[in-house]
């Protein structure tokens with residue numbers, strides 16, 4: 001994996017729960033200095049334990065030159081973590097009042113040109129930046145869990161974010177081996193979660209209608225289109241379905257039927273009955289397997305897949 005070529009050498013990680021600790025481990029593995037902060041009692045010990053747990057995985061991916069756990073510093077005061085930073089990644093609780101206050105303090109402590117990025121899954125960055133003196137450098141940098149493994153980061157600017165801040169954020173993430181995308185407008189759930197939600201909606205609808213079992217729906221994705229989607233996205237897959245005629249041919253040929261399916265898709269409600277059916281279906285599918293074992297298998301396969309994709313130079 002590439003070494004950072006951006007100007008960022010020192011990153012502040014503000015709030016070090018699940019996502020903050022994973023980001024901290026990733027930044028360290030890319031050879032950066034990390035200044036972390038979190039107000040909860042025992043946060044430093046938990047952070048160091050989580051980073052140590054992620055480290056062997058990151059070593060397998062390959063550490064950047066100079067990468068070291070010794071470059072992690074923990075500060076009780078947010079201001080002390082943020083003041084020397086070249087880039088700030090915030091990972092506090094998903095509440096607008098807390099985020100807005102954190103950004104007000106980060107904005108006051110950071111040098112004026114330093115990017116302040118929020119990991120928020122669902123809050124509008126325009127609200128987060130509202131109390132900042134330099135709102136133009138506030139962006140959303142939404143990772144996919146776990147950030148130390150999954151390359152995607154969704155970058156969104158708010159009402160007052162500058163185009164330069166978005167460009168610098170994209171460049172930083174790309175320089176440390178991430179795959180940033182620019183979400184050009186603030187929409188609920190950004191891009192990837194909306195796409196997942198679209199699939200879940202129909203999966204829940206099919207269970208609700210008794211069309212197939214939970215296990216068969218999982219099989220349909222995990223042993224069918226999911227394999228292709230892990231290689232390339234939905235549009236490129238569609239293009240490849242068209243043979244020599246490519247996307248234009250597919251849309252001429254299958255555009256009508258696809259639209260018919262759209263009109264037939266369901267819009268289920270998350271009723272107590274539906275939740276119960278899905279939970280029962282998952283229990284059947286799990287059988288005697290342990291969730292922790294499945295998680296471990298998933299992570300090994302994910303790592304192999306990410307590595308295989310990185311070495312296949314022809315992929316986008």
Ligand SMILES: NC(=O)c1ccc[n+]([C@@H]2O[C@H](COP(=O)([O-])OP(=O)(O)OC[C@H]3O[C@@H](n4cnc5c(N)ncnc54)[C@H](O)[C@@H]3O)[C@@H](O)[C@H]2O)c1
Pocket residue numbers: 014015016017018019020038039040043090091092093094098102119120121122142143144145
């Ligand atoms: N968990 C996910 O799958 C996921 C994925 C992508 C993005 N995110 C986003 O990342 C952010 C963090 O989520 P998480 O899952 O790591 O949550 P978490 O609960 O694991 O961590 C939150 C951290 O914030 C700290 N905290 C509590 N009050 C605080 C305050 N007033 N100021 C600063 N820190 C405070 C807590 O001590 C804790 O360490 C959220 O915005 C979430 O939407 C989560």
